[in-house]
Amino acid sequence: MIPGPVTVEDDVLHEMGGPVQVHYGPQFTAIYHETVGLLQRVFKTQGDVHILVGSGSAGVDAAVGSLMAPGEKILVGCNGYFGQRLVDICKLYGLTVAVVEAPYGKPLAPGDFADALAQQPDIGALALVHLETSTTVLNPLAEIAGIARRHHIPLIVDAISSLGGVPLAMDELEIDVCVGASQKCLGAPPGLAPVAVSARAWEIMRARPQRNHGWYLNLQVWQEHKEAWADWHPFPVTMATNNVLALRAGLQSLLAEGLDARFERYARLAARLREGLRQLGLKLFAADEQSSPLLTGVCSPEGVSSGEIVRYLYEEHRIKVAGGMGAELRERIFRIGHMGATISEADIDGVLSGLAAYLKR
Ligand SMILES: Cc1ncc(COP(=O)(O)O)c(C=O)c1O
DSSP states (O other): OOSSSOOOOHHHHHHHTSOOOOSSSHHHHHHHHHHHHHHHHHHTOSSEEEEEESOHHHHHHHHHHHHOOTTOEEEEEESSHHHHHHHHHHHHTTOEEEEEEOOTTSOOOHHHHHHHHHHOTTEEEEEEESEETTTTEEOOHHHHHHHHHHTTOOEEEEOTTTTTTSOOOHHHHTOSEEEOOTTTTTOSOSOEEEEEEOHHHHHHHHHOOOOOOOSTTOHHHHHHHHHHTTTTOOSSSOOOHHHHHHHHHHHHHHHHHOHHHHHHHHHHHHHHHHHHHHHTTOOBSSOGGGBOTTEEEEEOOTTOOHHHHHHHHHHHHOOOOEEOOHHHHTTTEEEEEOOSTTOOHHHHHHHHHHHHHHHHO
């Protein structure tokens, strides 16, 4: 019960443990295209999706490095550890970074983006984390995307922990590059970063060829190979074949249940957990209406470090939850993940009874 990697279903494990496939030729190419098609349904996009071999951050790195050129200015939302990582990635690509901040535990304010864009007309793109996993806060993506749209500037979204877990419609929101990760709500092991790219993003990349972003995480390199090698090897590198098979199985399970049904299930489980935590007298870190239904942040009781609770739940109950992230929150909160196909009421009740036993002790 950490916020990813999640426990995966048996079918997914079976694919990981099966024979290693050749990564080219008609058989694997068909599997790859099928997996991309499933991802398009989850991203809700008709545009291109690439499956980068790497963790989610590789996808964010590719998004920033491919869309932007050194010296260009980007406006980044930051209200947690992963927002700060996004700022760092932008700086390391040589971008000028303007930051919109909100306190950790609170959502980014759309009005702050509008103000920054009004005051700094040289801002060329906008980037934010959808679900800030370090604080559990779900940022108001639709409103912020509307602001980017009105200013005609491209939008990069880190949807690593939200994709497949809460509603997100890439094309409708006109997101330009949207990044996910295999190990969270897509229900597969870590190792793959699906990256969805809008038609406008390709136009921007083609119009400004002076980028400085290497080869491996260069989305144009991935697109060139997808087009030139479409029928036998639609990616530039040796694909992580078993991971793709596992991801396909995770996506099939998600889509068989139905996106909306899965989202509702998460919402029900989150409500059950939060109600139970309150009954135990525990304080939640973020307001329910501002946090995602995929994980819950709990404040450690006075005088107790969250590390102690994390250790207790694992040692006494074999339940793995996560501590806080970053110096400020590490020992102040713990985070209970409730994402992934296998999560059930029994898991929720198990963690609640483990916490009840801890508090009694
Ligand atoms: C919102 C968000 N962004 C980025 C990352 C980093 O992803 P990865 O560890 O797969 O590189 C995570 C991981 O938890 C995340 O939740």
